[in-house]
Amino acid sequence: MLSAFYKSLSIKLRPHVNSHISILKYHNSCVKYYPNRASAIFTTDEELKILNTINSSSAEEFHKYDIKENDINKLLLYKEKHGNFDTFDDLLLTQNISPFMKLCKSILTGEKTVRKIKKPGAPKSLISPPIDDDTKKMIKTTMGFHIFGNQISWALVDENDNLSNWNSKSFENPSRSTLVPLINAIIRITSELPRVDAYVMESDPYASLSKLKTAAYSFYLQRQQVIAALIAVLGMRRQLEEKPEIQTINNFYMLQARASARRYNLTVGSETISAGSVVANILTQSSNENNQSLLSIDPDILVKYSSCNHEIREQLNSALLVTLTFKDFIKNRSELQLKN
Secondary structure (H helix, E strand, O other): OHHHHHHHHHHHHOOOOOHHHHHHOOOOHHHHHHHHHHHOOOOHHHHHHHHHHHHHOOHHHHOOOOOOHHHHHHHHHHHHHHOOOOOHHHHHHHOOHHHHHHHHHHHHHOOOOOOOOOOOOOOOOOEEOOOOHHHHHHOOEEEEEEEEOOEEEEEEEEOOOEEEEEEEEEOOOOOOOOOHHHHHHHHHHHOOOOOOOEEEEEOOOOOOHHHOOHHHHHHHHHHHHHHHHHHHHHHHHHHHOOOHHHOOOOOEEEEOOOHHHHHOOOEEOOEEOOOHHHHHHHHHOOOOHHHOOOOEEOHHHHHHHHHOOHHHHHHHHHHHHHHHHHHHHHOOOOOOOOOO
16 A cells, blocks of 8 residues: 555656655545545455456546546546556545545446436416316406505406506505505505406516515515405405306416516516507507507506506506507417417
8 A cells, every 4th residue: 555655746746856855745535535545345355356457447448438428538547657556545545535535436337427407397377276178168268467565556458459458556554563454555556446257367486585685575475465355355256246157167276487678678687677559659659560459448447547646657567568468368379389
């Protein structure tokens, strides 16, 4: 063992004049390995097999084992300069331990590690829960929601593309310690909403809640509370109507995050730009690019929309595009193949 140490050390000293510098450059593999040499993981026979295989293998033969091209070149270069390895310890002194252990195991098993290639999964559904064809046929009216801050906005469009209800309401939650005032506010707003066949919203785009700052997390938490209250109240209202023919239909759906922005080409990198120009084209029926829906709108609704401030109009725009994106989906329009 010591002979291997001195041999390796002398090899590293030869090219250098200042031996003390060479010693500092000495490979630290032996420092890690030799104190525990008695507890080596390979038997003497296994070490001999590994040694003989490495000494006799050519570049092409090395490719049968679990070793990278760069490590193959290092082994071949060493053998070219110094000849074959005399002992297994020589290998330990000249190789990086982690990749060398992989090589040893593959030599002993005769197998190369098979790196599993992750197969692409099934494409994510644009809508959750999924909608079957029979359910799609039953959906005649759709209401899309957009919730931001203390504002709930919605847009109702029927199967003939009539925009019959487009509005926004604010709510207050004076007490953060209890949900009762918030739920009462949601109940008051939902009492003004017409009955429809399908309600829809977009999921949140947050990849990891743990990365949200305190203020953003508080904002997100209230949004989830509002969504939960909205779904609960609308679901209970439907149950109380006692209409057996729709009792089995889950009529509250979630679109993928930013689905409407991707549908209407409103994404720039990871950002979503204003939907104002797209909605303006839809409202004035001045464009039919990308098969955008052309709506029939009551003039009074347009007047009310125009009287809103910019912030409220942006939220109304978002609610409308969510509704139209959902309608496009249930009509199976081929151009609605959104990339994840």
